[in-house]
Amino acid sequence: MSNLYQELGGQAAVDAAVELFYRKVLVDDRISHFFDGVDMDHQIAKQKAFLTMAFGGPHNYSGLDMRKGHAHLVERGLNDTHFDAVVENLGATLTELGVSQELINQVAAIAESTRADVLSR
Amino acid sequence: MPTISYKDHSFSLEANETVLDCLLREGQSVSYSCRTGVCQSCLMKAAQGTPSAEAQAGLRDTLKLQGYFMACKWKPADNVTVCGAEDLTFQATLVGKELLSETVLKVLLQSNSPFSYQSGQYLTLIRPDGLARSYSIASLPRESMIELHVRIIPNGQMSSWLLDEAQPGTPLTFRGPFGTCFYLPDRPEQPLLLVGTGTGLAPLYGIARDALTQNHKGPIWLFHGALTGKGLYLVNQLRELAARFPQFQYQPTLLHEDEQLEYPVLTGSLDTIVMSQFPQLKSMRAFLCGDPDIVNRLRKKFFLAGLSLRDIYADAFVPSSPT
Numbered sequence: 001m002s003n004l005y006q007e008l009g010g011q012a013a014v015d016a017a018v019e020l021f022y023r024k025v026l027v028d029d030r031i032s033h034f035f036d037g038v039d040m041d042h043q044i045a046k047q048k049a050f051l052t053m054a055f056g057g058p059h060n061y062s063g064l065d066m067r068k069g070h071a072h073l074v075e076r077g078l079n080d081t082h083f084d085a086v087v088e089n090l091g092a093t094l095t096e097l098g099v100s101q102e103l104i105n106q107v108a109a110i111a112e113s114t115r116a117d118v119l120s121r
Numbered sequence: 122m123p124t125i126s127y128k129d130h131s132f133s134l135e136a137n138e139t140v141l142d143c144l145l146r147e148g149q150s151v152s153y154s155c156r157t158g159v160c161q162s163c164l165m166k167a168a169q170g171t172p173s174a175e176a177q178a179g180l181r182d183t184l185k186l187q188g189y190f191m192a193c194k195w196k197p198a199d200n201v202t203v204c205g206a207e208d209l210t211f212q213a214t215l216v217g218k219e220l221l222s223e224t225v226l227k228v229l230l231q232s233n234s235p236f237s238y239q240s241g242q243y244l245t246l247i248r249p250d251g252l253a254r255s256y257s258i259a260s261l262p263r264e265s266m267i268e269l270h271v272r273i274i275p276n277g278q279m280s281s282w283l284l285d286e287a288q289p290g291t292p293l294t295f296r297g298p299f300g301t302c303f304y305l306p307d308r309p310e311q312p313l314l315l316v317g318t319g320t321g322l323a324p325l326y327g328i329a330r331d332a333l334t335q336n337h338k339g340p341i342w343l344f345h346g347a348l349t350g351k352g353l354y355l356v357n358q359l360r361e362l363a364a365r366f367p368q369f370q371y372q373p374t375l376l377h378e379d380e381q382l383e384y385p386v387l388t389g390s391l392d393t394i395v396m397s398q399f400p401q402l403k404s405m406r407a408f409l410c411g412d413p414d415i416v417n418r419l420r421k422k423f424f425l426a427g428l429s430l431r432d433i434y435a436d437a438f439v440p441s442s443p444t
Contacts, residue, residue, distance in 0.1 A: 011178075015179075019424075019429060019430065022424075022430075023424065023425055026421065026424070026425060027425065040417075040420055040421065040424065040430060040433075040435075041181075041430060041435075044430055045159065045160055045161045045179075046160060048159050048160075048179070049155050049157075049159040049160045052157070052159055058157045059155060059157055059159070060155050060156045060157055061155065065154075
């Protein structure tokens with residue numbers, strides 16, 4: 001799994017994916033309301049950080065970072081269905097970019113590993 | 122051993138140490154988060170020294186041009202001077218003022234020391250008693266005076282003071298420049314779309330003239346929105362600009378019908394008007410300034426229409442909280 005980042009294409013892959021992914025979440029009525037009222041430039045930088053982590057790239061996120069960063073969204077009702085929608089959009093983004101299902105599964109597994117922290121369990 | 126100058130202190134960098142690590146080790150308060158050059162929380166500005174490409178990876182071109190860098194990624198090999206964005210202060214004199222409309226006051230400042238900026242950026246003007254407000258810069262860097270457009274707010278502390286009490290010769294202070302909303306000459310054929318409300322016209326006026334001065338060849342559209350005709354200003358100057366430069370087009374818009382105007386306007390919601398005029402946005406660069414709701418709504422619409430966020434420059438004018 002340490003090679004996943006390189007296999008996906010590294011930073012260039014993150015750059016290619018981030019706007020595609022962001023457009024998908026912005027039009028997904030299941031989750032788009034969580035992105036309202038936030039500065040888009042700031043938001044996309046955070047999404048780039050998230051994708052870097054999900055792609056197995058370098059990051060310094062801890063479980064505590066995830067809990068703190070999403071606590072205000074959990075208060076607004078963030079739950080499993082929303083987390084599922086994000087992972088689904090992430091998968092759709094990578095499919096659109098021609099990534100193999102095997103690699104997509106690895107990315108999804110990494111994203112999945114943050115569920116408990118993101119949802120404050 | 123290279124040193125970092127920061128807030129009048131000088132710190133020695135240890136071998137293979139980043140700016141962020143050095144400042145933190147020395148007990149300085151700087152913001153940061155991911156420490157891997159992604160989240161941009163540790164953004165700082167190099168006043169002396171050139172940041173490495175790695176320290177600027179992923180930053181907007183307009184931030185790179187100003188010397189911004191990610192402190193977690195720069196390992197300087199030579200002495201450098203860095204600061205946070207809020208740290209630069211200048212002394213200035215009020216030189217002149219003029220009403221551009223019932224609700225907009227042009228204010229001209231002369232900085233006491235060289236002030237380097239780009240048209241479209243903004244500064245924070247500070248009254249002698251310390252009251253501060255931010256205003257966009259409408260002038261060109263090559264002009265001798267800094268031009269600001271101040272919206273006159275009833276009971277507004279700064280705008281009322283500037284209108285009624287400040288006189289030519291009044292000393293002022295300002296901090297800046299701030300903001301990433303300005304013209305870059307890297308793609309002279311690129312279509313530019315400038316959309317603003319109210320005094321959001323100030324930075325756009327600067328950006329449009331800056332682009333034309335630098336021989337921008339692609340089309341430049343400027344939409345200025347107001348509630349009624351009284352909210353429009355610089356109409357004659359912009360129409361003259363459109364007459365002189367075939368690549369520049371100026372379109373005033375009003376939310377409400379106004380039959381008193383002697384020039385053509387489009388009526389309706391500004392974002393609806395702009396989106397209907399431009400079914401195809403890809404390849405354009407957009408500058409959005411003014412009312413936060415309209416700026417944010419248009420930015421989202423442009424992004425969803427296929428424009429990259431890298432080509433959308435937005436400056437939402439958030440009003441000061443009453444104090």
